[in-house]
Amino acid sequence: MRCLAIPPTPGSDTLGSELTILKADYPQLVGTRYSNVAATVRQGAQATAEDLAAVDPNFFDLMRYPAIEGDPTATLADPNGLVVTQAAARKYFGSQPAIGQTLQLSIDGQTYPYRIGAVLRDMPDTMTFKSEMFAQLVRARFGNEWWDHWGSASLTTILRFPDVPAARAFEARLPSFLDAHAYASGNIKKGEYFQSLRPMTAMHLYTPGDRAIVTTLGAVGLLTLLIAIVNYVNLATARAGSARARWRCARCSAARAGRSCDSFWARRWRRSRWPR
Secondary structure (H helix, E strand, O other), X not given: OEEEEOOOOOEOEEXXXXXXXXXXXXXXXXXXXXXXXXXXXXXXXXXXXXXXXXXXXXXXXXXXXXXXXEOHHHHHOOOOEEXXXXXXXXXXXXXXXXXXXXXXXXXXXXXXXEEEEEEEOOOOOOXXXXXXXXXXXXXXXXXXXXXXXXXXXXXEEEEEOOOHHHHHHHHOOHHHHHHHOOHHHOOOOOOOEEEEOOOHHHOOOXXXXXXXXXXXXXXXXXXXXXXHHHHHHHHHHHHHHHHHHHHHHHHHHHHHHHHHHHHHHHHHHHHHHOOO
């Protein structure tokens, strides 16, 4: 979902409990949530900072990430279940099997024992919802005082629809939904905040900063290409001019040599015909 405020500051995050409120009003709605949080893996005296994705247990039902071992959905049914990538498994366990191993994760000052139940194939850098570790989104662990605050940006809410018309039909209901819940809360005013749906394919380059970076890099690349074209044309023109100059010099030399030979043979002919 996309949230906008006045002044327009688009964002893809919503308050933490919005999916729960949506499902209470629309029980048929299918959705999940994703939140990227900071965690620390503790192994004795060693502490390693990691990005941890806190997601709903049905996250892998909606987002099909290929699993190498185990069942990601069944793993997330356990609040202490942990899904890791191949890279994370190699990092902490080397060549040993990761399934069944336990990692101590420190989250917001509290340490919890997480048991690995599934291993995912390593993800490409182009993925939007990417992490090396996934755990169940438990409010007591990952929520804060802004969890129920309209206008906050706690996590990303993902909704699934059978087709585009169904998504647009639901989007048309969002203003009345906000009237009943968001504006009634008193946290935000009507006309200063609204929500809309955004296709998953549009998540790339969503923020103005990302688009500005790509636009700048594209402009630099285009300028570099133009400079290269100008240099090539100049070099080709110079080489063509040099070749023409060498051809003219060779032609002039040949012409001068031809005149000298004609003159010599003429003199020889005259001398042999009219000797003194």
